[in-house]
Amino acid sequence: MKILDQKISQLTIPTPFAVGDTHVYLLKGDMLSLVDAGVKTKEAREAFMIQLKELGYKPTDIEQIILTHHHPDHIGLIEEFPRARSIVAHENVDLWLTRNESFFQHYECFFRELFVTSGVPEQFMGFLDKLRVPLRYAGKGHVTNVISEGDVLPGHQEWKVIETKGHAQSHLSFINKNDGSFIGGDHILSHISSNPLIEPPINEEEARPKPMLQYRSNLQKCLDLGISKVYPGHGDIFSNVETLVPLRLEKQEQRAGKVLTLLKEYPQTAFQLCQQIFPRQYKKQLDLTMSETIGQLDYLEDSNLISKTYEGGLLYYHAG
Ligand SMILES: [Zn+2]
Numbered sequence: 534m535k536i537l538d539q540k541i542s543q544l545t546i547p548t549p550f551a552v553g554d555t556h557v558y559l560l561k562g563d564m565l566s567l568v569d570a571g572v573k574t575k576e577a578r579e580a581f582m583i584q585l586k587e588l589g590y591k592p593t594d595i596e597q598i599i600l601t602h603h604h605p606d607h608i609g610l611i612e613e614f615p616r617a618r619s620i621v622a623h624e625n626v627d628l629w630l631t632r633n634e635s636f637f638q639h640y641e642c643f644f645r646e647l648f649v650t651s652g653v654p655e656q657f658m659g660f661l662d663k664l665r666v667p668l669r670y671a672g673k674g675h676v677t678n679v680i681s682e683g684d685v686l687p688g689h690q691e692w693k694v695i696e697t698k699g700h701a702q703s704h705l706s707f708i709n710k711n712d713g714s715f716i717g718g719d720h721i722l723s724h725i726s727s728n729p730l731i732e733p734p735i736n737e738e739e740a741r742p743k744p745m746l747q748y749r750s751n752l753q754k755c756l757d758l759g760i761s762k763v764y765p766g767h768g769d770i771f772s773n774v775e776t777l778v779p780l781r782l783e784k785q786e787q788r789a790g791k792v793l794t795l796l797k798e799y800p801q802t803a804f805q806l807c808q809q810i811f812p813r814q815y816k817k818q819l820d821l822t823m824s825e826t827i828g829q830l831d832y833l834e835d836s837n838l839i840s841k842t843y844e845g846g847l848l849y850y851h852a853g
Contacts, residue, residue: 752782
C-alpha cells in the first residue's frame with residue numbers, strides 16, 4: 534500500500550496470472566471511489582481488506598467503483614462493496630460484468646472463424662473451450678454510469694477520461710487536470726509492453742477492430758496529454774512517458790519488420806507466421822500469440838507493406 538498524495542492511494546493485490554500483482558487505486562473526492570478491483574480470489578480479497586484497513590477505511594466506505602477495462606484482474610472484487618451502487622466504466626465493460634450469453638456465443642464464433650481462415654488446424658481449437666475460464670476470477674454486476682473520452686469522473690472533477698483502446702476494447706485511462714498524473718490501467722506499463730488483444734466487433738455485422746493500430750495511436754495520443762507520472766495497473770509508477778512511448782512504438786515496428794522478412798520468402802497464413810515467431814509459446818498460448826501476430830499483420834497492411842488473398846478458405850498474406 535502506498536499513499537501517493539492526499540487524494541489517491543495505491544493498493545496492491547496478488548493475482549494467479551503470469552502478470553503478477555495488480556494495483557488498484559483509492560480516490561478521495563466528493564465520493565470515495567475505487568479504481569479497478571483486482572481478481573476474485575480469497576488471497577486478493579484478504580490483501581485488499583488489510584490495506585484498506587491500514588488506510589483507515591472499511592468496505593462500506595467505498596461509494597463508487599470505476600474500471601479501466603474489463604479484464605478479470607481488474608474487475609474481481611466489485612461485489613465486495615455493499616454501498617458502492619455505481620459502477621463507472623466504458624460501455625463495453627458491461628457485457629463482461631453481466632455475462633451476456635449471446636455476446637459470448639458471438640465471441641466464440643468469431644474466434645473460430647478467424648482462426649480457421651488464419652490456418653489454425655482443428656487440433657488447436659481446444660482453446661475455444663477455455664475462453665470462459667478466466668471469468669471465474671471476475672466479479673458480476675453491471676455498468677451503471679457509462680463514461681467516454683472527455684467526460685470527468687463523477688465525484689472527482691479533476692480527473693478527465695481518455696479513451697485508450699488497444700489492450701482491450703473497453704479500455705479507458707484517467708488524467709488529473711491539476712498535476713498531470715495518469716491512471717493508465719494496462720495501456721502503458723514501465724516494465725513490459727502492453728499487448729493489444731484481438732476481440733470481436735461488438736456488433737456482429739461490423740468489421741473487427743484492429744487493436745494494434747488503436748494501441749499505437751492511443752500511445753501517440755499520450756504524448757500530447759502532459760502526463761507527469763503514470764499510476765499503472767501493474768509494475769512501478771513511472772514518469773518517463775516521453776521516452777517510453779517512442780521505445781514501445783519502435784519495438785513494435787521491429788517486430789513487424791520480422792514478420793515482413795518472413796513474408797518476403799513466400800506468402801503465408803497468420804498461423805504459419807505465428808509458429809515461426811513464437812515456436813515455444815504458440816501451442817500453450819495460442820490466443821495471445823495469434824493476437825500478436827495478427828496485430829503485426831494489421832500494422833503492415835495499414836502501412837501498405839503487405840496485401841492478402843483468399844485461397845481455399847484460407848487467408849494468405851503477401852509482401853508488397
Ligand atoms: Zn491487467
